[in-house]
Amino acid sequence: MSAELAQRVLGMVPAGVEAEVFVDHMARALTRFANSFIHQNVADATTTVRLRLHADGRTASGATTVTTDEGLRGLVSRTLDAARLCPPDAGWPGLAAPAALAGEGNWDEETAKASPEARADRVRAFVDAAGGLETAGYCRTLHWSAAFANTAGQVAAGRTAEIAMDGIARVEGADGAARIASGQLSDVDGAALGARAAAKARAGAGAVELPPGRYEVVLEPAAVVDVLQNLSLYGFNGKAYNERQSFAEPGAQQFDEAVTLADDALGDTGLGVPFDAEGTPKRRVELVSGGVTQRVAHDRRTAAEAGAESTGHAALGGRTRGALPANLRLMPGPAASTVEAGAVIDPAAASLVAGVERGLLVTDLWYTRVLDPKSLVVTGLTRNGVWLIEDGELTTPVRNFRFTQSYPQALGPGAVLGVGGEATMFPDMWGAAWWTAPALRLASWNFTGGASG
Amino acid sequence: MTHYDVATAAVQAALDAGARYADARVMHRRYESMSARNGDIEELTQSEDAGIGVRALVGSSWGFYAVPDLSDGAARAAGGRAAKIAAASARVPGPAADLVPVQARTASWSSECETDPLSVPLSDKGDLLVHATKTMREHGADQAEGLYQIWDTEKWFVSSEGHRIDQRIRECGGGIASIAVGDGEVQRRSYPANRGQYGTQGWELVESLDLGAHAARIADESRALLTAPPCPAGETTLILGDEQMALQIHESVGHAIELDRILGWEAAFAGTSWLDLDQLGSLHYGSELMNITIDPTIPGALGSFGFDDEGTPAARRHAVKEGRWVGVLAGRDSAAVAGLDYAGSVRADGWARLPMVRMTNVGLEPGPHTLDEMIAATDDGVYMDTNRSWSIDDKRLNFQFGCEIGWEIKNGRRGRMLRNPTYTGIGPVFWRSMDMLSSEVVPWGTPNCGKGQPGQIGHTGHPAAPARFQNVRVGVRG
Structure with a gap:
């Protein structure tokens, strides 16, 4: 249906006008629980048609969810009128030329068609496995299909499906969390997640306040995701780079040699469609190799400005925020010798914890905001569990800290003491982006305040 | 069918499917934004969306379903789906759900709007942002940004308790920002606020901000910040x-x-x-x-x-x-x-x-x-x-x-x-x-x-x- 809609809109565009149409159909269902019962349970199925036109040297964009003939004609008419009134667009990079896609995306029918009962059953399992602790969280399934067509002849279609579950268990003021994203419904075991969240919550009870300062840390994979998100938004964003607001310097050893970072919406486990908002095929793009920054992500416009080629990162919804690599994967380190993780430590972090003489294990980073985009100094808080590590063992639960830390500096040459041997995929909080991360052991993290100020 | 009819059909379908309370909102929203950068229009976007969202309470459990289709059949199906989702929620039930009483009423309401912001010519709106960002560049901004946004939302609300309320809310606002890039850091000054100023008003709100009159000052301040002493600790x-x-x-x-x-x-x-x-x-x-x-x-x-x-x-x-x-x-x-x-x-x-x-x-x-x-x-x-x-x-x-x-x-x-x-x-x-x-x-x-x-x-x-x-x-x- 999406491909047919795209062609219908393209057929309404007058000859001589450059046009691209992106149609996406998102069927999203989210079952939310709190105080150990389902309190919100929502679903919607929305088709959005996005049109970008370039007429007489001028560019405008429009979108609609009204997919009747009248609605689509209105979209074309409004967007043409808007383009005529815009000043000339000297930086118009032209349309994507026809190019082959790397498949249609990873799609699992059982996941795409998951029922409200399937989500509720996973919630039931999470709640039951928490053993009477108060629980909260969600189970979400998505089915995303998209189609693209432009007047240069590029035609593309793809689809993907996702399940994600994210929950906490709570006891005596301590929260423990567990979460996962996958393309396979069967991968998400509510009971396993609930049991881990409960174990972490119990182990976090009675937390003590430690003085602020610099500590060696092991960031569990969920905390590493926050680092990846900020690197994406402010560092490897082609627009920020072109405007000299990014720290990225291609060719420079900006990270520890243990850091290899790629963006990949596809692969065996990726959860994206195989093209971007401009119809450029998605592919694996290595941004950092062995600590050396290789490149930043580009859409067609930022690429033209930089004298580069689009890397397939044009974002839906406009170019104001730039070209974002929103499927970052931090490559795991070598497989570690078997270390018993126990119920509290994420298995992905266990071998790293074992090597720490004195430091902190951090589950999540929360509400992070950038103080300066170029140095990427970020402030935020820890959440869902911090523990003191002494001689490779968790000894004491610790109350949450506030931190103020440059992320590139934290991952700089010599600063990464270990990378976990396995990576976990996590859902984005807001939408269609997925992040894959191992745990990280870092030499220093700057905690600037305790829970009490 | 009127939008009220569509909402009423959805509510009735939810009740027929077992809900003890249901409400539905039909909404139609138009949105426009324009951003300018360094004296040029960067992006102009106009969008329209319309659909219906239905909320159903079955026993003590809620369900919600929404579709962008305002036909009678789609609305009824949405009402039924909302009730079905609510029934699934009952697999992990909570305490008895109640609603504090609100008098059911039929009413219309609109926000105040002197100048319809979507009717102001795009060229006038563009000129405002182009002029302001050009001025900031002339005063040393490495990046000069300007933005306005407009929302025009109409909604029709119907509940199983008898509410029939329609509203039209027009919102708009905007602002400008100057970015100065130094060695290792970036400084930013905005007017009138980081994200601009917004209200349930017409274009008169944006005009009252007089963006152009503040462009030179914030550009000068953004550059001065690069060499200003840091805030003491x-x-x-x-x-x-x-x-x-x-x-x-x-x-x-x-x-x-x-x-x-x-x-x-x-x-x-x-x-x-x-x-x-x-x-x-x-x-x-x-x-x-x-x-x-x-x-x-x-x-x-x-x-x-x-x-x-x-x-x-x-x-x-x-x-x-x-x-x-x-x-x-x-x-x-x-x-x-x-x-x-x-x-x-x-x-x-x-x-x-x-x-x-x-x-x-x-x-x-x-x-x-x-x-x-x-x-x-x-x-x-x-x-x-x-x-x-x-x-x-x-x-x-x-x-x-x-x-x-x-x-x-x-x-x-x-x-x-x-x-x-x-x-x-x-x-x-x-x-x-x-x-x-x-x-x-x-x-x-x-x-x-x-x-x-x-x-x-x-x-x-x-x-x-x-x-x-x-x-x-x-x-x-x-």
Whole structure:
């Protein structure tokens, strides 16, 4: 249906006008629980048609969810009128030329068609496995299909499906969390997640306040995701780079040699469609190799400005925020010798914890905001569990800290003491982006305040 | 079929499928934004969306379903799906759900609008942004940005209790920013606020901002910040401008008094609140100068409406009175759980999203002072304004906020400009230290308040005035 809609809109565009149409159909269902019962349970199925036109040297964009003939004609008419009134667009990079896609995306029918009962059953399992602790969280399934067509002849279609579950268990003021994203419904075991969240919550009870300062840390994979998100938004964003607001310097050893970072919406486990908002095929793009920054992500416009080629990162919804690599994967380190993780430590972090003489294990980073985009100094808080590590063992639960830390500096040459041997995929909080991360052991993290100020 | 007919059909279908309560909102929204950069139009986007969202209560469990199809058949199917989802929720049931009573009524309401913002020629709107960004470039901005946004929303609400309410709310606003790039850091100055100023008004709001008249000043300030001394670190007397006060209110009061957070409904994501309902009416939130109202009736403010998305009429009430916590932002279901007798603060970001507790206009009543009086009464301190970064914990207690610009205050006078000003504190400790409050209230609008899963963007208003605080830690750096 999406491909047919795209062609219908393209057929309404007058000859001589450059046009691209992106149609996406998102069927999203989210079952939310709190105080150990389902309190919100929502679903919607929305088709959005996005049109970008370039007429007489001028560019405008429009979108609609009204997919009747009248609605689509209105979209074309409004967007043409808007383009005529815009000043000339000297930086118009032209349309994507026809190019082959790397498949249609990873799609699992059982996941795409998951029922409200399937989500509720996973919630039931999470709640039951928490053993009477108060629980909260969600189970979400998505089915995303998209189609693209432009007047240069590029035609593309793809689809993907996702399940994600994210929950906490709570006891005596301590929260423990567990979460996962996958393309396979069967991968998400509510009971396993609930049991881990409960174990972490119990182990976090009675937390003590430690003085602020610099500590060696092991960031569990969920905390590493926050680092990846900020690197994406402010560092490897082609627009920020072109405007000299990014720290990225291609060719420079900006990270520890243990850091290899790629963006990949596809692969065996990726959860994206195989093209971007401009119809450029998605592919694996290595941004950092062995600590050396290789490149930043580009859409067609930022690429033209930089004298580069689009890397397939044009974002839906406009170019104001730039070209974002929103499927970052931090490559795991070598497989570690078997270390018993126990119920509290994420298995992905266990071998790293074992090597720490004195430091902190951090589950999540929360509400992070950038103080300066170029140095990427970020402030935020820890959440869902911090523990003191002494001689490779968790000894004491610790109350949450506030931190103020440059992320590139934290991952700089010599600063990464270990990378976990396995990576976990996590859902984005807001939408269609997925992040894959191992745990990280870092030499220093700057905690600037305790829970009490 | 009228939109009321469509909504009524959806509600009836939900009831037929077993719901004991149902409501439906048909919404049609048009949106336009234009951004300019360095003297050129960067992007112009216009969008339209329309659909219906249906909420059904089956037993003690809720379900919600939404579709962008306003046919009778689609509406009935949506009502049935909402009830089916609610039935699935019963696999993990909660306590008995109730709704505080609200008189069912038939009503229409529109926000005030002198100049329809979507009818203003695009060329005029573009010229405004192009001129302002060109001026900033001429005054040294490395990047000069300008933006306006317009929303025109019509909605028709029907409930199984008999509500039939339609509303049209037109919102718009905008702003400009100058970015100066130095060696290793970036400085930014915005006007009139980090994200601009927004309200439930027509294009007259944007015209009143006179963006072009402030372009040169903020460009000059952004460049000057690159070489200004850093904000000193330590404890001091802090004066905040009204724009930063709006952010302070939003983050450390507005979210904290959301009843769904207090009840734990947002525990896994947005978080909870440090507030305990047992202390409602007795807790000292701040100094006696602190009077915060929840007021969706303020003409032109961004959080204003005639009725919330549950059909509760807009009404003003205190959240904090003379420093004492006395009120919350509530919905009909959360109020019933808490044993309160009022709701009225539930809204949804479009037809495809579940209505939830949201701020309306949450702001300060005027104090007895002026900004000049505060500065004159301060021997040693820092004055900060215009929000740049904001971070607060999941209980809304521990915050660290950064501003675009600061100034040293010495011996009652404003002195040197300071770069990278930040301050940190614990909400109630901070508010109890407020010893001066200005009468110069500005009804700031925040168009980007994120909450909920799936994510929703809310539009909130925050009347705010400059204020002075004692013994605040400033100058936190990485």
